[in-house]
Amino acid sequence: MNLPWTICTIAWTALAVGTAVVLLFRTAPYGRHSRSDWGPTLPHRMGWIVMEVISPVALLGVLWWRFDPDLAALSGYQVGLVALWLGHYVYRAILYPFLMRWKEKRMPVVIMLSAVVFNLVNGGLNGAQIGAISPPSDIPIPMWIGLFLFVAGLLINIQSDAILRSLRRPGETGYKIPEGGMYRWVTSPNYFGEMLEWIGFAMLAATPAAVAFAVWTAANLIPRALSHHAWYKDQFAEYPRHRKAVIPFML
């Protein structure tokens, strides 16, 4: 990787650490942590699709622009990485927002814009670095473990999202204690699954940009999981005492 890309990626990762510190003290204002003083809002589903679709578009756009206009020169290994990225975002950007019952829900425009910038940089950096990978001659064991973590994380994330979705009947907006799946052990298994996915992806891709994304995911989701956990304990006297916030038996 050349020097400008290296500097960009290091700065990007450092920003993730700074963001985590801010988020530990100031929870991002959406969902149960919404506040009315974050300016104009837009329909939640529209905001969600726009902000998430940017990531695969940026990844494919940079690959196409910088490396190979018809993408035919990419190795099978590079195509596999792109396929995993696209698989995640088909779920996150397209299926998830239509599965959720978000008819009345709204999102602050500033949250959508900050996620658009995040996904633009993240997708772009990862596209650039996936495009520059030389495929390994064989797949070493850490990469197989990475693939396993990615797939396991995606399944945990999808299952946990589905359990949350099943808690409300049409028209309901309140909160219940989620049960089943990995909710036996943690308050936010959806975030745990998401973190596993991107740690796995970083092991597979072995690029600084993929590591930066794994760090960013933890930087966003660990503070949010801690806020959710404190919120549940505050709202529900019967909230299971043994349940951790996001990492089973640890945190």
Ligand SMILES: NC(=O)c1ccc[n+]([C@@H]2O[C@H](COP(=O)([O-])OP(=O)(O)OC[C@H]3O[C@@H](n4cnc5c(N)ncnc54)[C@H](OP(=O)(O)O)[C@@H]3O)[C@@H](O)[C@H]2O)c1
């Ligand atoms: N890679 C990243 O950096 C990143 C960042 C953010 C999110 N994500 C992923 O995006 C997905 C959604 O994230 P999120 O922060 O919106 O998750 P969340 O806070 O767990 O909420 C997910 C959905 O479930 C509903 N819900 C949550 N707890 C509930 C309960 N106890 N009873 C009834 N309904 C409940 C929420 O409603 P309300 O909105 O009304 O609370 C929301 O519609 C997750 O899978 C997460 O991993 C990834």
